[in-house]
Amino acid sequence: MIKVHDFHKSFGDKLVHKGVSFEVQKGECLGLIGGSGVGKSVILRSLIGLEKPDRGLIEIDGVIITGLNERELVDIRKKVAYIFQGGALFDSMTVFENLAYPIREHSKTNEAALTEKVLSQLQQFGLQGSEYVYPAQLSGGMQKRVGIARAMMMNPEFVLYDEPTAGLDPFNTKKIQELILHLKSTGVTSILVTHDMPTAMAVCDRLVFLLNGRIEAQGTLAEVKSESNPLIKKFIDGEAS
Amino acid sequence: MPFVKFWNDQLEFYGGLTLLFKQVIHDTFSGKFYWRLLFDQILQVGVKSLPLVLITAASTGMVMALQFGVGLEKFGGKLYVPKLVALIILREMGPVFTSLMVAARIGAGFASEIGSMVVTQQIDAIRAMGTSPIKRIVIPRVLACLIALPILTASANIVGNLGSLWVGAYELDLDGNFYLLKILSTVTLKDYFSGFFKTFFFALFIALPACYFGLTVTKGTKEVGIATTKAVVVGSIMILVGNYFLSKLFWIIGTVL
16 A cells, blocks of 8 residues: 655645645555646655655655665565666666566565566566667657656556556557556556556546645546646546647 | 955865865775775776876887987987986986876766766766765775876876987987986986885875865756866966975985985
8 A cells, every 4th residue: 555645746836746645555555646747747746755755754664764874674575566667777778687676676586586587577578589689769659658668577566657648649558558558467556657648548547636736636537637726627538728 | 255255165175075085085995995886996997097108108208318418419419318208207307298198088077977966967877876975986986096107107108208308319419328327327216216206195195175166067968078177287286386395305304215
């Protein structure tokens, strides 16, 4: 379970979050939506300790992570996978080495077992044959899939997706949606930050709509759409405001 | 106010550098150590810098021998050329010029590579996967400089003196054996080590600011360029200014011992 309580965050004079609170139940997929610059990714980054909130609490799997230092965060980070918007693949490593990275760092798996696991993961994500190429030689869609495949190598209990379908064509978007749904079916708890409403509608159980540093609406798609604020309906329907 | 901003920036830089150094020392002796990454960096810093360092050393030694030879000949002091050049190379020019060349080549490389990793969120990815960018990125680079720079300087000292010997023998008409004998009889271990020990400080002056400027990139690719320039400028200034104080320190130590 993920709990965010009274989350405040500012950058310089700009107050981005003014007390955001929400919960994500085990096995649930929560969509964090809102216009550009409302700080969706800031919340996501804070959930894994890449940013520190100015005030408020973040609890993951019963552990309050606000206030933990880098060393103390390691155990939580092993359970939480973060899918970066641009993939954040290590460009000096091959796809194989990228996928092997978390295993080599956190377990003592022998090379034969590691190779088998990486190849099987590549197969599962439709990336077979690309193990010895470098990230720069892959298309955007493939890079995102490699990013997800790498994040899944440690069998995480929680997955945080930061705009996983941004900049992708409809075919690759569909593939990413299927991957998210597949992972959800395995019981993974996830949060999806996105502008892509069709994807949010396809994979999320609940939505949280952020506006002006606060939660403007939250609930199921129907509940969020029924809110009185016309901006929310326009955002969900993809109309110009 | 520009004056206040300048001092704030200086405090932030030296404070950040001190914290980074403290973390490097702590993390070097705790947890996993990345030997392969260290060897990769030694190859980059040491082996690949060798041609540049040796060319610089040879030309510096040759030019110094020529200038001292021409200058001192008027006063009948040409015979002092080997002594002067050897001492200057061992005590000052060898370590300083080698470090400046490495600062330009490696400092710039460190800052731009790390800065690009920050911009493309690779540093965040290292942290998000429960690993440390200090252990994986900074420590191998700092240690590689600490290991490679003294070796590069030792090589530069030899080649610099050989360059001066060549000019002495073929341009200044000094006997080659006399020149070599004069070098060997002049320089002492104290001269050698006063230059050699400086290189450990210079290695830190190159690696730490370069890693710091790379890691503190926040605003995209334009700032990577700025970080690269800062790494070279700050590293070079620290070497040049630090050299005076280190020379003074080693001079004092030398008189005590």
